[in-house]
Amino acid sequence: DIQMTQSPASLSASLGETVTIECRASEDIYSNLAWYQQKPGNSPQLLIYDANSLADGVPSRFSGSGSGTQYSLKINSLQSEDVASYFCQQYNNYPYTFGAGTKLELK
Amino acid sequence: EVQLVESGGGLVQPGRSLKLSCVASGFTFSNYGMNWIRQAPGKGLEWVAYISSGSSYIYYAETVKGRFTISRDNAKNTLYLQMTSLRSEDTALYYCAREYYGLPAFDYWGQGVMVTVSS
Numbered sequence: 737d738i739q740m741t742q743s744p745a746s747l748s749a750s751l752g753e754t755v756t757i758e759c760r761a762s763e764d765i766y767s768n769l770a771w772y773q774q775k776p777g778n779s780p781q782l783l784i785y786d787a788n789s790l791a792d793g794v795p796s797r798f799s800g801s802g803s804g805t806q807y808s809l810k811i812n813s814l815q816s817e818d819v820a821s822y823f824c825q826q827y828n829n830y831p832y833t834f835g836a837g838t839k840l841e842l843k
Numbered sequence: 844e845v846q847l848v849e850s851g852g853g854l855v856q857p858g859r860s861l862k863l864s865c866v867a868s869g870f871t872f873s874n875y876g877m878n879w880i881r882q883a884p885g886k887g888l889e890w891v892a893y894i895s896s897g898s899s900y901i902y903y904a905e906t907v908k909g910r911f912t913i914s915r916d917n918a919k920n921t922l923y924l925q926m927t928s929l930r931s932e933d934t935a936l937y938y939c940a941r942e943y944y945g946l947p948a949f950d951y952w953g954q955g956v957m958v959t960v961s962s
Binding site: 737768770772779780781782785786791792823825827830831832833834835836837 | 887888889890893902903904905938943946947948949950952953954955
C-alpha cells in the first residue's frame with residue numbers, strides 16, 4: 737500500500753497568514769492526489785484534485801502543487817472559516833490511502 | 844441538490860453482521876462510481892470499498908476483503924455495504940461518497956452512519 741505522510745500534524749496560524757501543509761507519498765503517485773477539508777462534526781469536503789485543480793465552488797485562496805512523491809496545499813490569507821482538519825488522499829493505486837491529517841487552528 | 848443519506852448503523856456484537864444503505868438523490872446515480880469510506884472515532888479516514896457505475900468493477904481494502912460486500916441498485920438509487928464477521932476495529936463512522944467526474948476523488952459525502960462493534 738502507498739503510505740501518505742502528512743505534516744505537520746497540527747498548525748496554529750493567524751488570520752490573513754499563508755499556511756502550507758505537506759504530504760509525502762511512499763512512491764510516485766503521478767499527481768493522483770486530492771486534498772480535503774473536514775470541519776468538526778461535518779463530512780469531508782473536496783478542495784483539490786489531480787494535485788493542483790480546484791474543485792467546484794472552492795475559494796481561490798486554496799491551491800495545490802507538487803509532483804512525484806511530494807505535494808502541498810497552500811491556503812492564502814487564512815480566514816476563520818478555514819479552521820478545520822485537512823487530509824491528503826492518493827488515488828494512483830488501490831487501496832486509496834489518506835494522510836493522517838493536519839489540524840489547523842487560529843493563533 | 845446532491846444528497847447521500849446513510850442508514851443501517853448501530854451497536855453489534857463481534858462476529859455478527861450489519862448492512863448499511865446509502866440513498867442518493869439530486870444526480871443520476873447510475874452514472875457514478877461510489878465508495879464507502881470510514882473514520883474511527885478521533886482518527887483519520889480509511890477507504891473501504893469502491894463499485895463502478897454498472898457494478899462491473901469492485902475493489903476492497905485488505906482490512907475488509909472477504910468480510911464486506913459492496914453492491915448497488917441503480918433502480919433504487921441505493922448503495923449498500925454488507926458487513927459480516929465484524930470486529931472491534933470495524934467500529935467507525937461509515938460514509939458513502941461519490942466519485943468526482945470519474946476520478947477517484949470524492950466530491951459528495953453522506954453525513955455518515957455509526958457502526959459500533961462491541962460485546
